[in-house]
Amino acid sequence: MSFLDHIRACNAHDLSGFRPFELEGHRLGWVRHALAEQLPGVDPGFVVTADRVTLAPEVRDFEARSSVLEHAARFLVETGAVSALRGEFYPVAPAWGAEPLMRIDRAVVAQFGVAAYGLHVNGFVRQPDGGLSLWIGRRARDREVAPGKLDNMIAGGQPIGLTLAENLVKEAQEEAGIDAALASRAVPVGAVTYRMETEAGLKQDTLFLYDLELDADFVPQNTDGEVERFELWPLDRVAESVRATKDWKFNVNLVVIDFMIRHGRLTPEEPGYLEIVRGLRR
Known part of the structure; x- marks a missing residue:
């Protein structure tokens, strides 16, 4: 050592296994391809293409966006990818100190690769x-x-x-x-x-x-x-x-x-x- x-x-990381999670022109995180393909079936607010994950234009405000992420978090618990949600929330923002665009349960921060x-x-x-x-x-x-x-x-x-x-x-x-x-x-x-x-x-x-x-x-x-x-x-x-x-x-x-x-x-x-x-x- x-x-x-x-x-x-x-x-240590390899971004080829991920696609960007983006919103309003900001890259907010990275999602593994397998999870990305599942997200539209979890909540129609997710829009997934071959090169990115984003949210539908009609999902516009903080609470609506947070709700979409909440559905994904509960899906990850149901599938066993996460043992339990924490009930502690982190901001999802373009940069430190910027206005948060949504919140995410701490337990699934890594699954969405957000800062x-x-x-x-x-x-x-x-x-x-x-x-x-x-x-x-x-x-x-x-x-x-x-x-x-x-x-x-x-x-x-x-x-x-x-x-x-x-x-x-x-x-x-x-x-x-x-x-x-x-x-x-x-x-x-x-x-x-x-x-x-x-x-x-x-x-x-x-x-x-x-x-x-x-x-x-x-x-x-x-x-x-x-x-x-x-x-x-x-x-x-x-x-x-x-x-x-x-x-x-x-x-x-x-x-x-x-x-x-x-x-x-x-x-x-x-x-x-x-x-x-x-x-x-x-």
Whole structure:
């Protein structure tokens, strides 16, 4: 394993197996050909040709478009492609910050290959010798995605209807028992992006990154059952674990690599350094 292996894994895809999902001149996502062919039978609001998936012109407003996607989501549950809907909705929009054209259940985002967003917080402690330690969460074994894998102290998808700041406060409380005052000290430090083909479809994700420096006596406490336990690891141990193992949730590798670059743990002497840096933002 290597740092580059993780980046390449998060960007492995073949678009020849998909056709674009478009609306109003915007490319919103990618749908596998087999699913695309089924969609007009699920809801006549879908219009499918050999080279794209779109919605019928009469399906014009936010709620009507969202209803068409809802029918497709329920179809995917009925056919067993998705175990259950989440009841948490993501915006479907031409770009970050643009007005959403419709909403989609989080469970079927990959099936439509739409852009999804989330936030990850690196909770770290500065040691007396100047070294850094990072709070690591062990994901609960019953998680549908990456059960038992290592994770950031705080991470979550970005639902429709919340600002990033509001979502940060919510996730900080749920995942680490951090109150709003402490969460507000988290510093936005950029984003990582990737495009990854999975069994479900295509993940086109942007993760907004935050650093939160914590006192030495602080211990995070999970409140939503999604984290089995937290451990404070020296950054050298984190680096070796990411480099040499598959113990981390797939996209968290990218977040931690970015943290190590920004804090000088991963330097230009690292083999493939420039490819690593470029690979974090596709």
